[in-house]
Amino acid sequence: xxxxxxxxxxxQDIYNAFKRLGIVQVAYVPDAGHTQLILDCHxxxxxxxxxxxxxxxxxxxxxxAWLGGERGALLMQSSGAGNCINMLxxxxxxxxxxxxxxxxxxxxxEFNPWQIAMGQATGKVLEHAxxxxxxxxxxxxxxxxxxxxxQMAFSTNRPIAVLIxxxxxxxxxxxx
Amino acid sequence: MTMAAASTGTLDRREVVKTLLAQREDALVVTGLGSSxxxxxxxxxxxxxxxxxxxxxAAMIGLGLALAxxxxxxxxxxGDGEMLMGVGSFATIGAQKPDNLAIVVLDNELYAxxxxxxxxxxxxxxLAGMAKAAGFAVxxxxxxxEAIDSAVRTLYRTRGPAFFDIKVNSKRxxxxxxxxxxxxxxxxxxxxxxxxxxxx
Numbered sequence: 352x353x354x355x356x357x358x359x360x361x362x363q364d365i366y367n368a369f370k371r372l373g374i375v376q377v378a379y380v381p382d383a384g385h386t387q388l389i390l391d392c393h394x395x396x397x398x399x400x401x402x403x404x405x406x407x408x409x410x411x412x413x414x415x416a417w418l419g420g421e422r423g424a425l426l427m428q429s430s431g432a433g434n435c436i437n438m439l440x441x442x443x444x445x446x447x448x449x450x451x452x453x454x455x456x457x458x459x460x461e462f463n464p465w466q467i468a469m470g471q472a473t474g475k476v477l478e479h480a481x482x483x484x485x486x487x488x489x490x491x492x493x494x495x496x497x498x499x500x501x502q503m504a505f506s507t508n509r510p511i512a513v514l515i516x517x518x519x520x521x522x523x524x525x526x527x
Numbered sequence: 528m529t530m531a532a533a534s535t536g537t538l539d540r541r542e543v544v545k546t547l548l549a550q551r552e553d554a555l556v557v558t559g560l561g562s563s564x565x566x567x568x569x570x571x572x573x574x575x576x577x578x579x580x581x582x583x584x585a586a587m588i589g590l591g592l593a594l595a596x597x598x599x600x601x602x603x604x605x606g607d608g609e610m611l612m613g614v615g616s617f618a619t620i621g622a623q624k625p626d627n628l629a630i631v632v633l634d635n636e637l638y639a640x641x642x643x644x645x646x647x648x649x650x651x652x653x654l655a656g657m658a659k660a661a662g663f664a665v666x667x668x669x670x671x672x673e674a675i676d677s678a679v680r681t682l683y684r685t686r687g688p689a690f691f692d693i694k695v696n697s698k699r700x701x702x703x704x705x706x707x708x709x710x711x712x713x714x715x716x717x718x719x720x721x722x723x724x725x726x727x
Contacts, residue, residue, distance in 0.1 A: 376594055399594050401623055404615035411584030411613075415557070415591025418576055418713065420721045423591065441581045441588075445709035 361519065362387040364494025365452065369424060372501040374450070375399060376416040376423035378409035384454035384520035385426045406431035410438040414447045422505060424450040429457060429473040429514070430466065436480045442510035443481035449510035450501045451482070458517035462525035470517075477512045488516035534636040534649070536670065536694030540566055543633060543675060543693055544604065548572070550679055551602070555592055555720070559585040559605025561640040563633050567604055568704025573719035579707050583612030586630055590620050593628040596720075600627050600683055607634040607648045607692075614657065620688050621662030629682040629689040630658075635697050643697070658690035665689040 365388050369377070377392040377400045379385065392400040403409050409425040416423040427435075432453055442449045456463070457470020474484050483503070487496040497513055504511040544566040548556070556575040558564045564577045576592075578585055589603035610632045620628065636649035648654060659666035669678050669691055678691045706712060717725040 376591060378591075401590070401594075401619065404618050407583065408587045408613070408616055408619055411581065411587035411616075412591035414584070415588035415593075416595050417591075418588070418716055418720070419555075419592040419595025420717070420724060421591075421595035438581055438584055441584060441709070444580065445713040447713065 359387075359490065359521075361490045361493035362391070365497050366391045368494050368498040368501065369398075371498055372450075372505065373422050374424050374501070375421040376401065376413065377426065378403055378412045378423060379426035380406050380409070380428070380431050382426065382428035382454045384428070384515065385452070388426065406434040407438040410435050410441060410449065413449050414441045414445065417447050422448075422450075424452060424501070426452050427454075429453055429455045429470045432473045432477055432512075433469055436476065439477075439480040439482065439510060446508040447510070448504040448508045449482075450497075450504045451477075451510065451512040452497065452515060453477075453512055454515045454520050455517045460517060460522035462523055474514055482510045482512045484512050484514065486514045486516060488518050490519045493519060533697045534634070534695065536635060536696050538670070538672070538675065538693060538695045539698065540633050540635065540695040541569065541700055543695060545570065546675055546679055547602070547604065547631065550683060552683070554600040554602050554683060555596060557585055557588045557592065557601070557603045559603075559609035561606055561609070562635075562699070563604050563606050563609070565700065565703045566633065568706065571704065571706065573715050576716045577704070577706065577712055579709070582609055583616075585609055586613050586616040586620060589628055589630065590616070590623060590625060593625040594623075597625075597627055600629065601625075602682065603628070603630040605630070605632055606639075607632055607636060607646045607654065608638045610654060611647055611652075617658050617661035617663070617690075621658070624662065624664070625688055626664075626686045628687050629685075629691070631682065632690075632692045633695050634692050635695050637697055639697070639699055648692075653692075655690060655692045663688045663690045665691075667691055669693045
C-alpha cells in the first residue's frame with residue numbers, strides 16, 4: 352500500500368443530505384467507502400442504522416419503513432446490487448420510494464479481478480430491475496446528487512440508485 | 528432422502544390464522560406470498576400488507592415497520608419456504624431486537640404453491656431453534672390447539688422479538704383474495720395508518 356487517500360468530506364455531505372431529506376432508517380452492508388457515514392448514522396440518536404446479512408434484506412426493510420411512515424436509505428457496495436434484484440420487484444409493483452447509495456468497485460483502477468463482473472453490470476442490472484440509476488464521479492457533487500435523488504425518490508415513489516464512482520471512493524494502489 | 532407426502536403437523540392453517548387475526552386489535556400485519564397471503568386474505572383488513580412476490584422479504588418488511596411504529600405490535604405471518612429464503616433475517620432481527628415484532632411461520636413443511644415439494648423443515652431443520660440461536664426473546668414450535676391459544680396471547684403481548692413455528696397440515700385451500708395490486712395494497716395500508724400524512 353502506498354500513501355493513504357486524502358481526508359474526504361463527501362461522507363459528511365451524504366449525512367447532511369440524509370438529514371435534509373428526513374432519512375431515519377439506514378440499512379447497510381458495510382463498504383469501506385461508507386465507513387464514516389455508517390459511524391455517523393449509528394451515532395445519530397434520531398437515526399436507526401441497521402446492519403444486514405445481505406443487501407436484499409435492506410430493500411424489504413425500507414419497504415417496511417415506508418409502510419410505517421419513515422424514510423430510509425440503503426448503503427451497499429456494487430457487489431451487493433445483484434443480491435437485490437427480485438426484492439426490487441417490491442419497489443416497482445408497489446411504488447415504494449427507495450434511495451440506494453452504491454459505492455463502486457470494479458469501476459476505475461480496480462486491482463481485484465473478481466470485482467469487475469458485478470461492478471461493470473451494476474448500473475445495467477439495477478436499470479433492468481426498474482431503478483432510476485444516477486451516477487456521481489466528482490467528490491464535491493456527491494451531497495447534491497444524493498439530495499436530488501432522495502427528493503425524486505420520495506416525491507415520485509420510485510427506487511433511485513446513486514452509483515458513487517470508484518474515482519470518488521478511491522482505490523488501493525496495488526503496484527509493487 | 529425421503530420425499531415427504533404430508534406434513535408432520537396436524538393443525539388447520541385457516542383455523543390458526545382465524546385465531547391469530549381475531550385478536551389482532553390494532554396490530555399491523557405483513558404476510559408472506561402464497562398460502563399465508565390467501566389465509567390472511569379471508570380476514571382482510573387495511574392494516575394488512577400482503578406479499579404476492581418478493582419471496583424472503585416478509586420478516587424484514589416486518590422489521591422496518593416495527594422500527595417505524597414502535598408503539599404498535601407488528602405481526603409477520605408467513606410460510607416455511609418464504610422464511611427459509613430470508614433466513615438471514617433471523618440474524619439481523621436478533622441483532623436489532625425490536626420488542627414489538629412477532630413472526631409466525633405456518634409450517635406445512637412443503638412448497639405448496641409449486642407442487643408440494645418438501646422444504647428443509649421436512650428434513651429436520653428447526654426454524655424455532657434457529658430463531659432462538661439468533662437471539663429472539665421467545666422462539667417456540669407449536670403443535671397443539673392448547674399451545675396455539677397460549678402462543679397467540681404471548682405474541683401480542685410479550686417483549687419480542689418473538690417467533691412461533693406453527694406446524695400445520697398439508698391441506699390446500701382455494702385462493703381467497705382478489706386484492707393483488709401492490710401499489711393499492713401499500714397505499715391502503717399507509718392511508719389507514721398515517722391518514723393525510725400518507726401523502727406528504
